[in-house]
Amino acid sequence: MKRTLEPGPHLSPLPEGEENAQRPVRVASRIVWRIVDVIIGGIFIYAGAIKVLDPVQFATDIDNYKILPWTISVGLAFYLPWLEMFCGLALILRRLYLGGLSILTALVAVFLVATIAAKVRGLDITCGCFGHASQNWNFPTHLALDLAILGALLALSVRVLPGNRLQNAV
Amino acid sequence: MRSSLVRQALILAALALVPGLGQAIYFRDRVSWRSPIPASEMVTVTQARAWGENAIWIDARPDEEFARDHVPGALSLNEDRWNELLPQFLAAWSPEKKVVVYCGSEGCNASREVARRLRKEAQLPNVFVIEGGWEEWLKTRK
């Protein structure tokens, strides 16, 4: 009896012959996307951990954008790093994946807008995104890295859209 | 799919709240939720007044503003003439006294800078910054 492989949850079923031919490509593609998950998740875990170590400095960095009152900045300084780390972990472990991906995408998008707005307003700020590890980076470097991260998150999001679904257990 | 996404996001948001709250409680003495100075280094005008003779008041504003008006008994110590003014302040200081520094208002940075230098360079203990500065003192002046 021929063994038939069940198509992976992220693929539409194909004729058996074609499926066997495309298998190496699918495996390679899956590995690549897994690596992206781990890298992006790892970046957010690292960024969150750096900020957890010095929440007072992170509160100052948020305050420097002059968008939110100081009290909210302090609240976010205590909360956001943990949220980043949990979402990063969600990407790596593939648990609560959709939730983690959407939160991180929203966070990076909002942060990018705030950074560009601050620059346009002429504020000279340290990013705060990687704690004071990134304080000597210039604006173009920050912008390029954040756009790259946002691009990767959007690409991961596209993968999990209906028709291209990634199943995961909670 | 949308409900799954929302549910997962809410779970993650709730999970992050636990250590976040724990850290906020742990750091409660190191950060003021009202203004960007550690809570232990700021005092209200009322608190400073209650210290009476045990407090030395420092006016960190420029000379002209001090000359116009200042807290009665306050000494001028600003960064324009730090070297010249510091000895007169140190002559009035003794270890059991509390030093309270003020400048124009909550937004003014001079009092924090003077307080920082007194703590770091002169290594004085018990140096505080007045919340609201001179403006706050004027409101409470009888």
Add this chain to the structure above:
Amino acid sequence: MRTQIFAVTLSIVICVTAHAELKWEETAVELHPAPSDKEAVGHFKYQNTGSKPVRFKSVHTSCGCTAAQSQKEEVPPGEKGEITATFKIGDRTGTQVKTVTVQTDDPTNVTTVLTLKAVIPQELEINPTFVFWGKGEAPNAKTIVVHAGKDFSVKQLKVASSTPDFQTKVEQTGKDQFKIDVQPRETDRIIAATLTIQPEDSSKTFYATARVTNAPAIQ
């Protein structure tokens, strides 16, 4: 869905990067005054790239130590100008960041914050700048550590006390590092001295204070 995400992201980016009519060459200036300078001056140049004149409503500095002046009150279209910010250094040390908040009637850019960062060179770092004894405390020597600031070198140090009530002894403890032992003659009465500290080959003078205070010292 993908198109929507892309369109929303792009429109947000476009909206916030739209430039204002009053265009600033730089909104943050870093200055490195010389040790002997009394002031640091920053020039913030602008140009009106719009089609209507722009009027300055206010130019406000973050502290009394910085004065800011606009060359003109109204800037016609196409014209250039600058705001000059003069920061009085006084006895300040380290990196000083002062801001100038400019408000105009340009609806696309009502408020601009200009930042002046002055890195004040510190030839000597003295720690602490104040040593004291309580009345009746044993008149043992206390130490002040002095070392050369970043980018400076100090081969020798001259220390003098303003009164003979305090004796000082200088000893080199390493490259560009010294210790000053300060000792009062007695601690039965209130005495004080200003210690003048001068690096060799430098005209700049630094100070520390020594006192016997009126209360027992903190143990």
